[in-house]
Amino acid sequence: MRKQTRSISNLNSQGLNSQIWAGEVGIEIGFAFFIGQSGENRSHAHWAHQCIVRLDQPFTIISGETQLQANAIFVPAGIEHRLIATRHLSLFFDPTSTLANALCEHLKDAQSIQALPPRIADFFQTLLHSESSIQNLYQNCLGFFKHHRVIKKRDPRLPLILQTIRQEVGTSYSKRKELAQQIALSDSRFSHWFREQTGMPLRSYRKWLRLIVALEMILNGSSAINAAHAAGFSDQAHFSRSFLAMFGVSPQSLLPHLQRRT
Incomplete structure (x- = not known):
C-alpha cells in the first residue's frame, strides 16, 4: 500500500x-x-x-x-x-x-x-x-x-441489547434509558458502554440497521417507498439521503443493476 x-x-x-x-x-x-x-x-x-x-x-x-x-x-x-x-x-x-x-x-x-x-x-x-x-x-x-486465532470474548450483556435493538427495527424503539435498565447501567454510562463494545453510537447503529433492512426488502422486490416506511424511515427521500451518506451512491444508481445471492 x-x-x-x-x-x-x-x-x-x-x-x-x-x-x-x-x-x-x-x-x-x-x-x-x-x-x-x-x-x-x-x-x-x-x-x-x-x-x-x-x-x-x-x-x-x-x-x-x-x-x-x-x-x-x-x-x-x-x-x-x-x-x-x-x-x-x-x-x-x-x-x-x-x-x-x-x-x-x-x-x-x-x-x-x-x-x-x-x-x-x-x-x-x-x-x-x-x-x-x-x-x-x-x-x-x-x-x-x-x-x-482465538477470538476475544465480549461482554455477555451485549447480545441481549443487540437482540432488542434488532427486533425493534421499523417499530417504535426503546429509549436509551430503557436499554440501560436492562443491564443495570445508568443512562450516561450505557452510552459509553455501547460505544466501547461496538465502536459506534447507538443512534448510528440503529440507522445502519434500518438501512440494511430497507435494502434487503428492495432486493427482494419491494418498492423503495414501502421498504423505507417498513424500516422506519420517515419517507423515501430520508432513506435515499441516508443511503447516499453511507454508500456514496444513490439507491437509484446502484440497485437496478444488482443481482442478489441468497
Missing part, C-alpha cells in the same frame, strides 16, 4: 470510475458482500468494516487528503472514504458481530485503513470462485478466522 500523488481527476480520466455499478450482492444482518463493477461514488462512511479485494487492476482509496493504492485493503467502520476502482470484491462486516471481532484480531490496528495481510487477502480471493449461499460464506469466513 502506498500513497498516491495522482489527482482524482486523473484517476477518473483513466476510466476507473466511469462505469455504472453492476454485479452480485449478498446481504443479511451482520454480513454482506458485493462482487462486480464499480461506478461513481462520493466520499461516504458506513457503519460496517469493509474489506476490498481487486479483481483486475489495483484500486485506490481516497480518505481525506490521502490516496492509497492496494490489491486488498481494510476500511474500518465510520471512516470516510471514496473508492476508485474497476471490478472488485467488497465484504462488509457488522462491527458487533462475532465475525468482525475475529477479523479485527488479525489486524494491527482495527481503527485505521490498512493493507490486508496476504493470508487474509488470499483467503478472500478463494471466495470469489465460490457459489455458496450468503450463510455458507459467512460460516466459511468465521471458520477461517477461528482456525487461526
Whole structure:
C-alpha cells in the first residue's frame, strides 16, 4: 500500500470510475458482500468494516487528503472514504458481530485503513470462485478466522441489547434509558458502554440497521417507498439521503443493476 500523488481527476480520466455499478450482492444482518463493477461514488462512511479485494487492476482509496493504492485493503467502520476502482470484491462486516471481532484480531490496528495481510487477502480471493449461499460464506469466513486465532470474548450483556435493538427495527424503539435498565447501567454510562463494545453510537447503529433492512426488502422486490416506511424511515427521500451518506451512491444508481445471492 502506498500513497498516491495522482489527482482524482486523473484517476477518473483513466476510466476507473466511469462505469455504472453492476454485479452480485449478498446481504443479511451482520454480513454482506458485493462482487462486480464499480461506478461513481462520493466520499461516504458506513457503519460496517469493509474489506476490498481487486479483481483486475489495483484500486485506490481516497480518505481525506490521502490516496492509497492496494490489491486488498481494510476500511474500518465510520471512516470516510471514496473508492476508485474497476471490478472488485467488497465484504462488509457488522462491527458487533462475532465475525468482525475475529477479523479485527488479525489486524494491527482495527481503527485505521490498512493493507490486508496476504493470508487474509488470499483467503478472500478463494471466495470469489465460490457459489455458496450468503450463510455458507459467512460460516466459511468465521471458520477461517477461528482456525487461526482465538477470538476475544465480549461482554455477555451485549447480545441481549443487540437482540432488542434488532427486533425493534421499523417499530417504535426503546429509549436509551430503557436499554440501560436492562443491564443495570445508568443512562450516561450505557452510552459509553455501547460505544466501547461496538465502536459506534447507538443512534448510528440503529440507522445502519434500518438501512440494511430497507435494502434487503428492495432486493427482494419491494418498492423503495414501502421498504423505507417498513424500516422506519420517515419517507423515501430520508432513506435515499441516508443511503447516499453511507454508500456514496444513490439507491437509484446502484440497485437496478444488482443481482442478489441468497
